[in-house]
Amino acid sequence: MPARLRLAVALAGALALGVVTSVQTASAHADVVAYLVNVTVRPGYNFADAEAAVHYGQGLCGKLSRGHTYAQLISGIEADFATADEYHAAYLLNQAVNELCPALIWQLRHSAAHY
Template sequence: MPIAAPRLLVAGALATLGTLSVLATAQPAHADDIGYLVNVTVRPGYNFPNADAALAYGHGLCDQINSGVKYGQLVNTIKSDFSTTDEFQASYLISQSAQELCPAAIWQLRQSAAGYVPSA
């Protein structure tokens, strides 16, 4: 049994090093226009006239996130633009834009959403 403990320590150290090497070589997130288009044009409710309009809207949301527009304001703008009261529809479009078109802005979006409470 005493021999097993050093083997476990070595195995644990190797697993940790393996994880660290994966993290060290991870590539930065990049935009995925196709993923965004599939997710927002298949889901009903947005009715973009074409792919260019959908991409332009998503990139516009990214620009707003990057310029510091608060999450609640983004939600209200989307609700107004799409004539809906559906909170999920608005938050879905925001999250798809951030995740697929401007993943570097996700942290900023999360910060602006802190404390957000949906309207009644």
């Protein structure tokens, strides 16, 4: 199945399941569709479906809101995806925070200041 078709199916599935309305943490200006596009088109994350991708991103937002540091979040992502590619981990974290919980951007930046 072509990548664009898979993405369209994933987005349609996310909308049908109500994933778009389920963002809970700091979601005043959340853009779930942008997050899904950015993390499902880029190779390497291999989420089972759109719901799993959003759930993972929301989990990152939750951890950040509970005080996890940038270093802890990056280490966790690297472990979850069995990679030592820090850029790969940082990209996913940045997409989650920028698109799913933008109110936490300052907190992420602050915790990354001494990384």
